[in-house]
Structures are given as structure tokens and as C-alpha cells.
Amino acid sequence: MQTDFLGRSIRLPALHWGWLALAAIIVWFVWQTAAILPPFIAGLVIAYLLDPVADRMEEKGIRRWVATAIVLTLFFAVFIGIILLIAPLVVSQFEALIETLPGLVDTVRPLAEKLYAQANLLVDLESVTDDMLQRGAEFATTIMRGVLAQGLAVANLLALLVIMPVVAFYSLRDFDDLTAQVQRYFPVRHADRIKSLLTDMDHALAGFVRGQFLVCFVLALCYAAGWWLTGLDYALVLGLIAGILAFIPYLGAVISVALALLVGLGQFGLDWWQLFLIFLVFQLGQVLEGSILTPNLVGERIGLHPLWVLFAVFAGGELAGLWGVFLAVPIAAILAVLVRAVMRAYLESPIYSAEAGPAADSE
Incomplete structure (x- = not known):
């Protein structure tokens, strides 16, 4: 039995050692069969x-x-x-x-x-x-x-x-x-809350992933076709890279245009018109994505501030390399749902709404 900072007793759930052993066995099994x-x-x-x-x-x-x-x-x-x-x-x-x-x-x-x-x-x-x-x-x-x-x-x-x-x-x-x-x-007492939480996760994750796959596919076609029309070498593979990296918000776009301009500089030199055309194709793709594709196919399903999205991308790359970069936003969307649920529970709890504790009552 423990107490919170208001002096009330809190009964923590007992955790049998068998559940811990089972969790450890599952983790070990997944690790051993990862291949x-x-x-x-x-x-x-x-x-x-x-x-x-x-x-x-x-x-x-x-x-x-x-x-x-x-x-x-x-x-x-x-x-x-x-x-x-x-x-x-x-x-x-x-x-x-x-x-x-x-x-x-x-x-x-x-x-x-x-x-x-x-x-x-x-x-x-x-x-x-x-x-x-x-x-x-x-x-x-x-x-x-x-x-x-x-x-x-x-x-x-x-x-x-x-x-x-x-x-x-x-x-x-x-x-x-x-x-x-x-x-x-699901525990009967919390079944409705768990189902609601999973529904929110499904809305954030599945909607984003399905929509973003379509966005990436369309952008890959547009970039490849546009850069091919400008005469840029490796237009197909550069368009494919740009489409794949479109799954990584913000950072993917920067890498894509930088790589295309680098190839353009190596191929055309300081031909400002050719470089402008390469950048124009990229910019038209960004306009297409921002005004048509993303609003209609993805919408606001992630619900994350751009700063958190950027942090998630860099953190994912640091923790898990290339796979971490691509999985960062979906995982961040799931974590965002969990954090919102925790904050809602906190706002509804006596810890947030209590007006005074034992010390105030004694005055």
C-alpha cells in the first residue's frame, strides 16, 4: 500500500512472478526468431x-x-x-x-x-x-x-x-x-476504454499509412516523369527515391531535391535554366502533395506538431537506422494516441481537480 502526494492510499496491482517470466520468454523467443x-x-x-x-x-x-x-x-x-x-x-x-x-x-x-x-x-x-x-x-x-x-x-x-x-x-x-x-x-472493467484507445490508434495509423502509400506512389510517378522531361540523368531512380522519401515528412523532401540538384549540377554544370526546371518539377510535386494529395488521402490523421514529427524522424534514425527513419512517424502517431489518453485520464483524476490536500485542511 502506498500513498499519493494528497495523502490518499493507492493500491497497486499485484504482479505475479509468473507473468514476468512469461513476458521474458516471449521477448527471448521473438529475439531468437527475428530472422x-x-x-x-x-x-x-x-x-x-x-x-x-x-x-x-x-x-x-x-x-x-x-x-x-x-x-x-x-x-x-x-x-x-x-x-x-x-x-x-x-x-x-x-x-x-x-x-x-x-x-x-x-x-x-x-x-x-x-x-x-x-x-x-x-x-x-x-x-x-x-x-x-x-x-x-x-x-x-x-x-x-x-x-x-x-x-x-x-x-x-x-x-x-x-x-x-x-x-x-x-x-x-x-x-x-x-x-x-x-x-x-481484455479486462472486463477496462474493455470499453481499451477498445476506444485501439480505435483511435487504428484511425491514426491505418489512415496515415494507407494514404501516405498512395501519396508516395503518385509523387514517384510525377517526379520521375517531370525529371525525365527535363533530360535529367537517372530520372526514374531519382523519382523513385523522392517518392519513397516522401514517407519521411520534411526531411525526405530536402534530401530528394538536394540529390536531384546535385545530379543536375554534375550533368549540366551551372546551367541555371536546367537547374530551375529540376527545382520547378520538385516544387510542383510539393504543391500537388500539399494541396491535393495529402489533404484528400491522409488529412490530419497524425495530429502531431511538425516539430514532434522532425524529432521522431531523427530519433528513429538514431535508434534503429534506416528502418527507424521510415517507421518513426507511424510509431509516433501511436504514441501520441497513448499520451493523449494518459493526459485525459490525468485531467479527470483527483490529482488534477483536487483543490486542497491535508496540509491545507489543517489551516
Whole structure:
């Protein structure tokens, strides 16, 4: 028995050592089987994202297993079709860009020095320029190598290609039954509150992820087509990178345009018209995203201030590298729901609303 700062007694729930042992065993098991989890996690994620589509088909009288088969067939057909169409060209452009990127830095360095000389700067910024260009190239190369390595590793896993569709089918077919089964084990006293909390998480997470995937896909097409029309080398892979990085708010846009301009400088030199066209394509994509795509496909589902979004992205990268950067915003959205629930509970509690404690009563 403990007391709070108002002097009231608080009964803490007893935690049996068996539950702690069970939690430790589960953590150990997940850690040991991490290598085989990706196809199962991918299948569950696909089922989670496609469940609303299957629900709508089921509401129209289509049997659940038929709706599941139709939805997954269309999904994997489109996914595999895109991979087969663009994978060879994307991989070749990725490899060429990665090999060319260090040389682009050497090409751009004299141009940057010339700009500094023309601007009559009073300080010697040569060392700063070299360091910034080198760091930028290394950072972009690291991201591209990580994306390419992850993509090739996933594509070459036979287990992923075989197991993931099976897991997705059974998970999507029985999704409602599985969620109902899990809800049966919620503590009766707190079941309604837990369900409400999970509903808020689903609204924030699923809506953002589904909408943001569509935003990234459309932006990748627009950037690739626009930069190809300007004559920029590696337009397809640069557009794909820009589309993927659009999943990372703010920071992804900066990296995308910087990489495109770097390639443009290496290809066209100080051709201001070409550089303007490259930047114009990026800016038109930003206008399209901000005024049409995001408001209609994503909306305000995250509910996070831009500063918190930026912090989440950098924190995710620090904690988990490339995967942490991409998962930072969805995880932050879930944590935001939890924090809001805790703050609501605090505002409704006697700790917030009590007007006086024992010391005040004795006066």
C-alpha cells in the first residue's frame, strides 16, 4: 500500500512472478526468431491495410474468403507487375548513380568555389564546402545502398514470396474473428476504454499509412516523369527515391531535391535554366502533395506538431537506422494516441481537480 502526494492510499496491482517470466520468454523467443519473422509481419501488415476493402466487399454480399482472394490477387498482381516492369531499370540506375555520386562531388566542388569567388565572400569556405558536399554524398549514398540492399534482400527471399501471401490470405480472411478473439481477453472493467484507445490508434495509423502509400506512389510517378522531361540523368531512380522519401515528412523532401540538384549540377554544370526546371518539377510535386494529395488521402490523421514529427524522424534514425527513419512517424502517431489518453485520464483524476490536500485542511 502506498500513498499519493494528497495523502490518499493507492493500491497497486499485484504482479505475479509468473507473468514476468512469461513476458521474458516471449521477448527471448521473438529475439531468437527475428530472422524468420519478416514474411509473417509483412503478411499481417498487408491484411491489416486491406481489411477495409474486404469488409466493403463482404457488405455487398460477397463471401469473406472470395473477397479475400480477389483483393489479394489484385494486390499481388499489381505489385509483381510493377516489380517486373521497372526492377531491372531501377537496379541498373541505382548502381550507376551510386558509382557516379562520388565523382559528382568532385565535379560540383569547383562550381561551388566559383560561386563563392563571384560572391566576393570574405571568408575561406573551401574546407566547409568540401566537408558539406562529402557528407551529403556519403549520406545519400548510405540511404540508397540501404534501400537497394533491403529491396534486393527482400526480393530474393523465397520464404517471403511463398509464406507472405499465405499469411496474408489467412490473416485477411479471419481478420475480424482474430480481432474479436483478442478483445475477449481484455479486462472486463477496462474493455470499453481499451477498445476506444485501439480505435483511435487504428484511425491514426491505418489512415496515415494507407494514404501516405498512395501519396508516395503518385509523387514517384510525377517526379520521375517531370525529371525525365527535363533530360535529367537517372530520372526514374531519382523519382523513385523522392517518392519513397516522401514517407519521411520534411526531411525526405530536402534530401530528394538536394540529390536531384546535385545530379543536375554534375550533368549540366551551372546551367541555371536546367537547374530551375529540376527545382520547378520538385516544387510542383510539393504543391500537388500539399494541396491535393495529402489533404484528400491522409488529412490530419497524425495530429502531431511538425516539430514532434522532425524529432521522431531523427530519433528513429538514431535508434534503429534506416528502418527507424521510415517507421518513426507511424510509431509516433501511436504514441501520441497513448499520451493523449494518459493526459485525459490525468485531467479527470483527483490529482488534477483536487483543490486542497491535508496540509491545507489543517489551516
